[in-house]
Amino acid sequence: MACRITELVIDCADPQRLGDFWCEVLGYVELGWDGADLEIGPPGGFGGPLPTLVLSRSDEPKRGKLPLHLDVNPTDRDQDAELERLLAAGARPADVGQTGEESWHVLADPEGNEFCLLRRRVDAVDSPGAAD
Structure with missing residues (x-):
């Protein structure tokens, strides 16, 4: 048995702005909010062959190249x-x-x-x- 990637979490200052961008890029839709975090994903929602993106509100700025x-x-x-x-x-x-x-x-x-x-x-x- 194996795992598969179902969600990717991205810390960001403005989840709505970043969500709008990645929805446009990937053809995703807004799936819902959990507090200050926005989840976007394919029109079929969570659990399909494509991972969702969780845009997690953070006040910590990005520093340098991401790993x-x-x-x-x-x-x-x-x-x-x-x-x-x-x-x-x-x-x-x-x-x-x-x-x-x-x-x-x-x-x-x-x-x-x-x-x-x-x-x-x-x-x-x-x-x-x-x-x-």
């Missing part, structure tokens, strides 16, 4: 078009020491959390209850 970051891949367009979409949604380029020769783009979300946009296009994962 964990997210990688995302486009599902319905090429990398250049997806980069434009992510920048329009509020992402910004981030410099973590890359050379410029990489096949991926390093970006930061509205609170400065780095993530990478990879080149390879992948199939979207259908979650239970997702609209057709």
Whole structure:
């Protein structure tokens, strides 16, 4: 028997702002609030093949490079078009020491959390209850 990742928790100053951003990026929806924490996830909700994100309100600012970051891949367009979409949604380029020769783009979300946009296009994962 094994485990699987069902939730990722991200400390942030503004859960609503960050939730709106990641819902736009991932096609997620707001699942609900638990006090000051916002959970977002696929339209099918918790427990499906995709993890939910819990955006946990914190007054402690991010310090330096995070030991964990997210990688995302486009599902319905090429990398250049997806980069434009992510920048329009509020992402910004981030410099973590890359050379410029990489096949991926390093970006930061509205609170400065780095993530990478990879080149390879992948199939979207259908979650239970997702609209057709």
